[in-house]
Amino acid sequence: MTAPTQTRPAATGSGSKGTLLNRRKKAGRGEGDIAEKGGLVWTTVAWVATLLFFAPVAWMVLTSLHSEADAATNPPTLFSGLSLENYSALFDRGVGPYLINSAMASVVSTLLVLLLAIPAAYALSIRPVEKWTDVMFFFLSTKFLPAIAALLPIYLLVKRIGMLDNIWVLVILYTAMNLPIAVWMMQSFLAEVPKEILEAAEVDGAGVLRSIWSVVVPIVTPGIAATALICFIFSWNEFLFAVNLTATVSSTTPVFLVGFISSQGLFLAKLCAAATLVSLPVLIAGFAAQDKLVRGLSLGAVK
Missing domain, CATH: 1.20.5 (Single alpha-helices involved in coiled-coils or other helix-helix interfaces)
Structure with a gap:
């Protein structure tokens, strides 16, 4: 079984x-x-x-793209009478010199800021000085003072040396204004550079300047692009010193925009055309550096 x-x-x-x-x-x-x-x-x-x-x-x-009459209606008419008349009126009014002045003040001051901020950030991150945190706080504390509080002494000083309505005054002021935030940003970016690479460069005989230019700068290019774009935007949009220290020869685009708000009324359509034209350089710069900008803004985020 x-x-x-x-x-x-x-x-x-x-x-x-x-x-x-x-x-x-x-x-x-x-x-x-x-x-x-x-x-x-x-x-x-x-x-x-x-x-x-x-x-x-x-x-x-x-x-x-509207006429002044269509732009002033309430509610506004959206798609009536579209034309480029307001943009042609801007060039007839002479917007070109204002754009050139803004570009010159913004680009030159940004280049000067980078030339000064990169070595300073190198000394504070890769080759830190004693009590470097106190130095960083001092740089940041210079931004605590409202710009309007320094306007009168700066105006009297500029008038005393005979440099009112001079574009180079704006270049110097924009450099001084943007340098603290540039040093602060670049310090966090340079802190991410591996020190072994710099030691290898020193073994090969590279000095400080050669190490900065040939080793550090290529690594932190995204951070430099992000810093440069932010400094350029701050300089391009600055209004307080431009409207008080310049008159006609060296005025910038923010001062030009205010000219459309007069005792005769608000020229809304022309103001929007001028604002659109003034915004284009910043948009183009941001679009051209968008890949490096995203990498740069996240490069020094985590230490």
Whole structure:
């Protein structure tokens, strides 16, 4: 008589494993569905926020294509009488010298800031001086003073040396204004440079200047681009010193924009056209350096 084979426990074990596997698959699919729905929600939120931020810019560009009569209507007429008349009127009014002055003051001051900030940040990060944190706080504390508080002494000094309505005064002021934040940013970027690379350069006989130019600068190029763009934007948009220290010869584009708000009224369409034209250099610079800008802003984020 043959003994009965006991196959039920084995079948039960494999069945429980299969059930557990199916449950895990269902749980994984459920988590994947939740993650997918969450990603869709955040994507929608990001698009809505982008459209909300872009709406005023689109409205400004659209208003610049209207006549003054259409721009002043309430509610405004959106798509009536679109033309480039306001832009041609800007050049007839002489916007060219203002753009040249702004470009000169912004570009030259940004270059001077980088030439001074990179060696200073090198000394504070890669070759730190004693109590370098106090030095960094001193740089940052210079931004605590409101610009309006320093306007009168600067005006009297500039008038005394006979340099009112001179573009080089703005270059010097913009350099001094942007240097602290540039040093602060570059210090965090240069702190990410591996010191082993600099030691290897020293073994090969590279001096300090050669190490900065040939080793440090190529590594922190994204950080330099981010710093340069921020300094350029601050200089391009500066209004307080430009309107008080310059008159006509060396005035910049922010001063030119104020000219459309006069006792005769607000020339809204021409003001929007001028604002659109003035915004283009910054947008072009940001678009050209967008890849380095994203890398640069995240380069010194985590120490």
